[in-house]
Amino acid sequence: MKISKGEIEKIAHLARLEIDETQKEKMSEQLSNILQYIDKLGNVDVEGVKPFSGAAFMNNVLRSDTLEVSPGPDVTLANAPHRDEDFYTVPRVVK
């Protein structure tokens, strides 16, 4: 599978990454190499095989519906780069 520079731009946007022009070529080459290697998965007969997911061994975990003390906004927001009272702030979304 070859990943073009254009595709790198598209994926980067989906991932909210900004790849600079000089890196795009390199990323396209490296990702193409990696995905080309991964293409070998196409040789495995997976007809009827169930996919494994991490929680496959686990049973559903329930807890009793009881009140617990919340850490509160000062703990929750302690690492916020920007806050306004008890809220996170981000650049304006609605203009």
Added chain:
Amino acid sequence: MKYHELTISSALKLLSDKKISSVELTGALLDRIQAHDENIGAFITVDRQMALSQAKQADKDIANGNMKALTGVPIALKDILCTKGMKTTCGSKILDNFVPEYDGTVVSKLKAAGAVIIGKTNLDEFAMGSSTENSSVKVTANPWNTAHVPGGSSGGSAAAVAAQFCCGSLGTDTGGSIRQPASHCGVVGLKPTYGRVSRFGLISYASSLDQIGPITKDVKDAALLMNVICGNDKKDSTSAKVEVPDFMQALDQFETDGLKGMTIGIPKEYLSIEGIDPEVERVFNESKQIFKDLGANIKEISLPHTEYVVAAYYIIAPCEASSNLARFDGVKYGFRHEGTDDLIDMYKKTKSKGFGAEVQRRILIGTYALSAGYYDAYYGRASQVRTLIMDDFSKAFENCDFILSPVAPAPAFKIGENVDDPLTMYLTDIFTLSANMAAIPGISVPAGYSSKGLPIGIQMMANRFDEFSLLKAGYGFEKTIGLEKRFPQL
């Protein structure tokens, strides 16, 4: 007696006999870090005052007869485990100012057992890498030869133990990140079964593969740490409700029974893997002979899907990473790019400046593989192949107690040798990825040296929740080969 030479078990003995104090031991190790870590780069954060105050408290507890499982013993933590009030960076610019408001479960457990947290160790950014060169903070050197990498991603933890900066440490293992650096640094590394240890407070990389485990000077210390960190935790719904044995009994069981009656499987597919260094092969064959001499039976087994392990892993891990790392967006914690009034632009600049090249590469692979139209061909298929890999192991363990293999195809490579060739780096994970894919435990134990004096380890993998057998066999092997007291000169 030299303080830095103490293992966890020997330190505990001297502390409880009141022959040494924790303040003396902790102080001596802090001095050693100060004198030598400039050349090794094992630590990102060392908080001298915090460590000494914990040591002081430990000495009080000992004086009051309140000795617990690790009272007064200095332990280092990989800097991906959340520590309340102590910076936790993941080796990333995006978290370089992150101070958690809580302790991860393993950290709470260590503290409750009386351990002294001596510092936070370097790692490949977000645990993505096999050399600890992908850290935004620094490159860690191998204490045996500082021109070489210590392995990764828990390279700082393994180097800290090998350089005798701490009595023991914790690392994390998503595709070999405990076992491979342990092998490269000549120490013991154990990746427990998925679900054995709570992941609460471990900053997630690939949630179906990540696991926390000990990196120690010897197998006995690994058993001691396992006794503290294992168990179900209501804060991690994937932590297993399975009884935790007393792992120290595994050592006693070797003393009484040896390894007689145990069957060791050697996967025939592993023997035909290309590019195995002849010195690794030599150490592997010598190790096999030691197990034979200890009374174990050696049997050839088959893991037919070995050829597809690396490919399936390098889809599953990046997919999970791309989802997990979406949370680092400059809003709730960590670095934020300033100077833009557009939200999407803020996200993009924050992530692109905050994440290093390897992390961005894996986010891109994961995003691509999960994007519309590709899910079934990549993540779906890789998850099916994962089922086949697990079935291979289930069948194999019907015929053997554990599987023996090399840890890495070659001893530690030179710093800078592989940085621009990610695929070649990925391929070196071939022996360790399977244990994560199959959710089984694996241990790396020192087994020899290359002609250049670099350590080479041996790996054992057992069935799910059978760390006991690994510790028993690992202890027997270590006792017979007698390398556990060998450390590099700094």
